[in-house]
Amino acid sequence: MKQYVKLPKIMLILIIAWHRHEYLKYEYLELGCLNKKIRKELEEKKKHHYNKYVEWSLNAGIHPVIR
Numbered sequence: 001m002k003q004y005v006k007l008p009k010i011m012l013i014l015i016i017a018w019h020r021h022e023y024l025k026y027e028y029l030e031l032g033c034l035n036k037k038i039r040k041e042l043e044e045k046k047k048h049h050y051n052k053y054v055e056w057s058l059n060a061g062i063h064p065v066i067r
Helices: 009-032 036-060
Strands: none
Touching: 009 036
Protein backbone atom coordinates (compact mmCIF):
# COMPACT_ATOMS: atom_id res chain seq x y z
CA MET A 1 0.00 0.00 0.00
CA LYS A 2 1.19 3.53 -0.68
CA GLN A 3 2.71 5.59 2.07
CA TYR A 4 0.62 8.67 2.79
CA VAL A 5 1.68 11.88 4.40
CA LYS A 6 0.21 12.09 7.87
CA LEU A 7 -3.01 14.03 7.49
CA PRO A 8 -5.30 15.25 10.23
CA LYS A 9 -8.12 12.80 10.96
CA ILE A 10 -10.76 15.27 9.71
CA MET A 11 -9.02 15.52 6.32
CA LEU A 12 -8.93 11.73 6.00
CA ILE A 13 -12.63 11.53 6.84
CA LEU A 14 -13.46 14.22 4.24
CA ILE A 15 -11.43 12.48 1.52
CA ILE A 16 -13.04 9.14 2.32
CA ALA A 17 -16.53 10.67 2.37
CA TRP A 18 -15.94 12.41 -0.98
CA HIS A 19 -14.86 9.19 -2.71
CA ARG A 20 -17.84 7.34 -1.19
CA HIS A 21 -20.19 10.07 -2.41
CA GLU A 22 -18.72 9.98 -5.91
CA TYR A 23 -18.98 6.17 -6.00
CA LEU A 24 -22.66 6.29 -5.05
CA LYS A 25 -23.30 9.09 -7.56
CA TYR A 26 -21.81 7.12 -10.45
CA GLU A 27 -23.63 3.97 -9.34
CA TYR A 28 -26.94 5.87 -9.48
CA LEU A 29 -26.14 7.42 -12.89
CA GLU A 30 -25.03 4.05 -14.29
CA LEU A 31 -28.31 2.40 -13.29
CA GLY A 32 -30.36 4.95 -15.24
CA CYS A 33 -28.15 5.12 -18.33
CA LEU A 34 -29.35 3.46 -21.54
CA ASN A 35 -26.29 4.23 -23.70
CA LYS A 36 -23.77 1.35 -23.40
CA LYS A 37 -20.73 3.51 -24.16
CA ILE A 38 -21.61 6.08 -21.50
CA ARG A 39 -22.59 3.34 -19.04
CA LYS A 40 -19.13 1.78 -19.51
CA GLU A 41 -17.46 5.14 -18.74
CA LEU A 42 -19.62 5.58 -15.65
CA GLU A 43 -18.71 2.07 -14.50
CA GLU A 44 -14.99 2.87 -14.84
CA LYS A 45 -15.37 6.07 -12.82
CA LYS A 46 -17.42 4.19 -10.22
CA LYS A 47 -14.69 1.54 -9.87
CA HIS A 48 -12.00 4.22 -9.56
CA HIS A 49 -13.79 5.96 -6.70
CA TYR A 50 -14.61 2.67 -4.97
CA ASN A 51 -10.95 1.62 -5.09
CA LYS A 52 -9.85 5.00 -3.73
CA TYR A 53 -12.53 4.83 -1.02
CA VAL A 54 -11.32 1.41 0.13
CA GLU A 55 -7.65 2.39 -0.11
CA TRP A 56 -8.06 5.57 1.95
CA SER A 57 -10.36 3.86 4.46
CA LEU A 58 -7.90 1.06 5.11
CA ASN A 59 -5.06 3.58 5.36
CA ALA A 60 -7.01 5.52 8.00
CA GLY A 61 -7.90 2.36 9.90
CA ILE A 62 -11.60 2.66 9.09
CA HIS A 63 -13.56 -0.36 7.90
CA PRO A 64 -14.99 0.56 4.46
CA VAL A 65 -18.76 0.03 4.24
CA ILE A 66 -21.02 1.17 1.42
CA ARG A 67 -24.55 2.04 2.57
